Amino acid sequence: MTARKAVKFVLMWMSLAVLFNLGVWYFEGSAKALEFLGGYIIELSLSVDNLFVFLMIFTSFGIKKEYQRRTLNYGIIGAIVLRAIFILLGIKVVNSIHWILYIFGLILIVSGFKMIFGHEDNKDYTxxxxxKILKKIIPVSDTLHEEKFFIRHGGKLLATPLFAVLIIIESSDVLFAIDSIPAVFSISTDPFIVYTSNIFAILGLRSLYFVLNALHEKFKYVKVGVALILMFTGVKLGILFFHIEIPIVISLATIFALLVGSIIISLIATRKEKKDEEEVKLKKVDL
Known part of the structure; x- marks a missing residue:
């Protein structure tokens, strides 16, 4: 999928989310519509960082673009199922043990700090x-076999590196859900709102991945914006202990500002770096 085509699909999925949100507003009222919008923006923002992880995983295993599509499709299906399980369990826990929200808040704050100060940009997922656990369960071949997940070699069933990538992606999505779902809980604990906002964000992930794959170098500071969103939602949950609740409109404005601000800063920084590189080249030519 080309970047231009991917952008069109991203806009299509976003448009569908907006239409759905209008339906929520019509049938459930403005408060629920704002909750859906907040959950959707949070999930979409955090998905960006998750997609960067996907990109690193594919890069580590040397998976070509033409073979990534199938893995992403299965990964998204798995994410939808996992979200349903995590959300239902999460809401049940929150309804039973309300103070767990404060723990979720702490987890989000810690995750945000780790995202900013961690060093996983060049992590080798191989x-x-x-x-290692997968290899103990089933042997993994050393070479790719197009889009196949399994092959038979010498009478033995082997998993391919593409299947290994799928498992690693699914496992990373489990860790991602630990951050994203509590973050959405800072906006709403309505199962319908939490799940639908998650699903609409997830449905556009494949297209968004191909956009980021083409333009990821231009969004180097988006990760910081996502980390700040995590910390903000963590604080939002934490201060509930003191019976302080940040209005949803302010929450939405803050989250939107952090995301858009990080994108703008990234673009400015990238343009400046490119300009500096061109100046260095010109100086070398003059010499």
Whole structure:
């Protein structure tokens, strides 16, 4: 999928989310519509960082673009199922143990700090614990076999590196859900709102991935914006202990400002770096 085509699909999925939100507003009222919008923006924002992880996983295993599509499709299906399970369990826990929200808040704040100060930009996923566990369950071949997940070699069933990538992606999505779902809980604990906002964000992930794949170098500071969103939602949950509740409109404005601000800063920084590189080249030519 080309970047231009991917952008069109991203806009299509976003348009569908907006239409759905209008339906929520019509049938459920403005408060629920704002909750859906907040949940959707949070999930979409956090998905960006998750997609960067997907990109690193594919890069680590040397998976070509033409073979990534199938893995992403299965990954998204898995994410939809996992979200349903995590959301239902999460809401049940929150309804039973309300103070768990404060724990969720702490987790989000810690995750935000780790995202900013962690060093996983060049992580090698070919040496991951998930892969080591997988190899104990089923042998993994050393070479790709197009889009196949399994092959038979010498009478033995082998998993391909593409299947290993799928498992690692699914495992990373589990970790991602630990951050994203509590973050959405800072906006709403309505199962319908939480799940639908998650699903609409997830449905556009494949297209968004191909956009980021083409333009990821231009969004180098988006990760910081996402981390700040995590910390903000963590604080939002934490201060509930003191019976302080940040209005949803302010929450939406803050989240939107952090995301858009990080994108703008990234673009400015990228343009400046490009300009500096061109100046260096010109100086070398003059010499």
């Amino acid at each position: 040496d991951s614990k998930v892969l």
